[in-house]
Amino acid sequence: MFDLFPTVLFPFQNSQQSKEKQTHMMPSPPKEQNNPLPQTNAQDTCSKKHTKDDFCAVTISETSPNLMRYIGLENQGATCYLNTVLQILFRTEEFREAVERNVMNKSSSTINNRIAQLFEHLKSGERNTATTEEITAELKINVHKQEDAAKYLQKILNKVTPEISKIFQGRMAQTTICINPAKEHEPLKQVKTFFTLSISLDSEPPVHMQKCFDSYFAPIIMCGEDQEVYCKSCEMMMKTKIISSLQEVPSVLVLHLERFEFDYDTMCYVKNYSSVQIPLQLSVKEEAGVNHTYDLYAIVNHSGSLNGGHYYADIKDENGWYRFDDSVVYRLEMYIPSDEAYLLLYKKCEFISKCLIYV
Numbered sequence: 493m494f495d496l497f498p499t500v501l502f503p504f505q506n507s508q509q510s511k512e513k514q515t516h517m518m519p520s521p522p523k524e525q526n527n528p529l530p531q532t533n534a535q536d537t538c539s540k541k542h543t544k545d546d547f548c549a550v551t552i553s554e555t556s557p558n559l560m561r562y563i564g565l566e567n568q569g570a571t572c573y574l575n576t577v578l579q580i581l582f583r584t585e586e587f588r589e590a591v592e593r594n595v596m597n598k599s600s601s602t603i604n605n606r607i608a609q610l611f612e613h614l615k616s617g618e619r620n621t622a623t624t625e626e627i628t629a630e631l632k633i634n635v636h637k638q639e640d641a642a643k644y645l646q647k648i649l650n651k652v653t654p655e656i657s658k659i660f661q662g663r664m665a666q667t668t669i670c671i672n673p674a675k676e677h678e679p680l681k682q683v684k685t686f687f688t689l690s691i692s693l694d695s696e697p698p699v700h701m702q703k704c705f706d707s708y709f710a711p712i713i714m715c716g717e718d719q720e721v722y723c724k725s726c727e728m729m730m731k732t733k734i735i736s737s738l739q740e741v742p743s744v745l746v747l748h749l750e751r752f753e754f755d756y757d758t759m760c761y762v763k764n765y766s767s768v769q770i771p772l773q774l775s776v777k778e779e780a781g782v783n784h785t786y787d788l789y790a791i792v793n794h795s796g797s798l799n800g801g802h803y804y805a806d807i808k809d810e811n812g813w814y815r816f817d818d819s820v821v822y823r824l825e826m827y828i829p830s831d832e833a834y835l836l837l838y839k840k841c842e843f844i845s846k847c848l849i850y851v
């Protein structure tokens with residue numbers, strides 16, 4: 493699976509907004525920090541960029557209503573990116589149940605079984621923390637290498653069986669219309685499945701996620717020397733209109749905020765620190781004209797800079813919002829999505845009355 497059409501969907505690629513940028517000159521590996529990009533081999537563990545002063549620590553005996561304790565995950569070196577993804581997958585009820593249903597041969601070494609094993613530990617509550625060693629071994633992860641949480645969510649969803657990953661899968665159509673007044677012909681329509689959508693943050697401030705998401709589906713006109721698209725029918729580069737639409741919405745919609753981009757002006761990677769207004773509910777329009785409401789239930793945050801940082805996850809359940817920061821879990825008394833949001837997970841609300849919002 494892949495992020496769809498990331499290079500053509502956003503008309504704002506070259507705009508210079510008032511976003512804060514930090515250049516990245518391929519530095520040496522930062523100590524005690526974790527990088528979102530797989531470029532270096534840090535040998536130290538992640539640093540904690542934030543404090544728990546504002547939050548209530550979860551007591552050992554505290555459990556969620558379905559009797560699952562809040563268990564942290566040990567950081568093996570620089571694996572906070574993986575911990576955030578696994579905690580979210582575990583706390584996504586439909587995913588967890590699908591994993592449990594699909595354990596066929598327990599002795600076989602598959603990612604399904606490794607995840608099922610971890611989920612068993614998390615559910616049993618026998619220890620205060622669980623280890624991800626079986627999973628990092630299965631995925632052949634160098635635990636001291638810094639990686640990207642979005643990449644590893646995608647990787648895990650690609651590796652588990654389709655029955656398990658299907659709640660994250662949607663279908664997108666991209667229609668390419670050649671604008672040739674002298675020769676009318678059929679548009680080209682391509683349909684692809686996806687697990688995550690990469691959303692550009694390069695819009696006029698204040699950056700609002702609903703606005704950025706809607707921009708994803710706005711028609712784009714590709715014209716000018718560098719922008720025209722080759723048309724097979726006209727056999728030449730042509731001014732082209734591109735329209736993207738959701739043919740089938742997923743049960744869980746994952747939005748990947750494009751905070752890490754390559755800047756062609758400086759030929760360096762940059763982090764976009766834009767403050768993003770994140771709605772607790774997102775409106776999503778399907779191609780057939782049906783409007784869906786989605787409820788925000790989990791966020792992967794990335795704190796720090798491009799060449800050094802830390803991942804942690806905020807997840808909502810029936811008790812409220814909790815922060816999962818490697819081996820430690822906190823309850824968040826009052827929840828406002830932070831400026832460090834990197835991945836947003838929205839669950840489709842079948843019935844609006846079932847959407848619980850904790851603020």
Ligand SMILES: [Zn+2]
Nearest residue numbers: 670723725726
């Ligand atoms: Zn044409």
